[in-house]
Amino acid sequence: MNIIITPLGTVAPYSKDNKNCSGYLIEYDGFKYLFDCGNGVTRLMNFPNDLINLRIFLSHLHPDHYGDLSALAQTALVYKRLGYINDKIEIYAPDKDKRDESIYFPPTNPYNHDDWGEYKTITKPSIDFEYLKNFEQDYPIIINGYQNLDYINNDLKIKSLQVPHQISAYAFRIDTNVGSIVYSGDTGFCKKIIAFAQNCDIFICESTFLKGQIRLENTHLYAHEAAMIAKEANVKQLILTHFWPELDKNLYLKEAKEIFENTEVAEEGKKLILRR
Ligand SMILES: [Zn+2]
Numbered sequence: 141m142n143i144i145i146t147p148l149g150t151v152a153p154y155s156k157d158n159k160n161c162s163g164y165l166i167e168y169d170g171f172k173y174l175f176d177c178g179n180g181v182t183r184l185m186n187f188p189n190d191l192i193n194l195r196i197f198l199s200h201l202h203p204d205h206y207g208d209l210s211a212l213a214q215t216a217l218v219y220k221r222l223g224y225i226n227d228k229i230e231i232y233a234p235d236k237d238k239r240d241e242s243i244y245f246p247p248t249n250p251y252n253h254d255d256w257g258e259y260k261t262i263t264k265p266s267i268d269f270e271y272l273k274n275f276e277q278d279y280p281i282i283i284n285g286y287q288n289l290d291y292i293n294n295d296l297k298i299k300s301l302q303v304p305h306q307i308s309a310y311a312f313r314i315d316t317n318v319g320s321i322v323y324s325g326d327t328g329f330c331k332k333i334i335a336f337a338q339n340c341d342i343f344i345c346e347s348t349f350l351k352g353q354i355r356l357e358n359t360h361l362y363a364h365e366a367a368m369i370a371k372e373a374n375v376k377q378l379i380l381t382h383f384w385p386e387l388d389k390n391l392y393l394k395e396a397k398e399i400f401e402n403t404e405v406a407e408e409g410k411k412l413i414l415r416r
Pocket residue numbers: 200202305326
């Protein structure tokens with residue numbers, strides 16, 4: 141038995157030429173697991189076959205990670221009508237948006253001068269999740285909300301880890317009898333992802349920035365930071381992803397390789413195979 145990983149999309153936040161936004165298809169034990177479904181991802185999928193036994197896991201609800209889900213839902217509907225698929229496609233997406241916002245609550249009694257009102261941090265429901273949830277009405281899909289994913293299918297297990305990003309965002313760890321894969325999704329630099337990725341076989345990690353580029357907040361990684369995480373986590377191989385569409389991927393590769401030698405850049409359609 142082996143695990144086949146096909147990068148379907150490696151750039152953000154828009155697709156260009158033959159490069160698509162985020163998406164990784166993992167095939168194992170007769171099932172297909174799609175991690176993120178960014179714009180352009182369906183271009184590299186094989187329909188109707190890839191709709192059969194398919195599960196989709198969205199790391200977060202930024203459009204470059206779920207933009208092609210509507211195309212996929214419609215495709216599923218058409219192939220269901222034609223009799224190619226029977227089952228609904230299971231999709232897992234974060235349902236709460238921890239987009240914390242400070243809201244000013246005015247004093248209850250404006251004549252009480254001890255009370256100036258106060259700022260409170262609130263957690264908003266995810267508008268994007270509700271948008272996707274509506275798809276269930278018309279398309280053969282089921283949208284499951286998660287905040288702490290613990291998915292099991294035979295010997296395959298998927299766990300999530302919340303990571304720093306503008307909205308609720310998660311990394312995934314996929315463990316099987318054949319090997320383990322960690323996919324970072326979009327993340328800022330944090331120690332907990334080092335523990336999460338510990339000793340995995342393949343670490344697919346975002347590297348949005350290059351040294352010298354200005355990062356306003358810790359919501360994405362530099363290529364060398366991805367390499368630092370890979371080294372500290374003692375992973376076997378680092379696959380960089382989430383590149384700026386206009387830039388040469390070799391720039392990211394060079395920066396990461398200075399820290400972690402066994403690094404490659406993800407290329408659309410270039411499969412990675414794990415065997416045991
Ligand atoms: Zn994002």
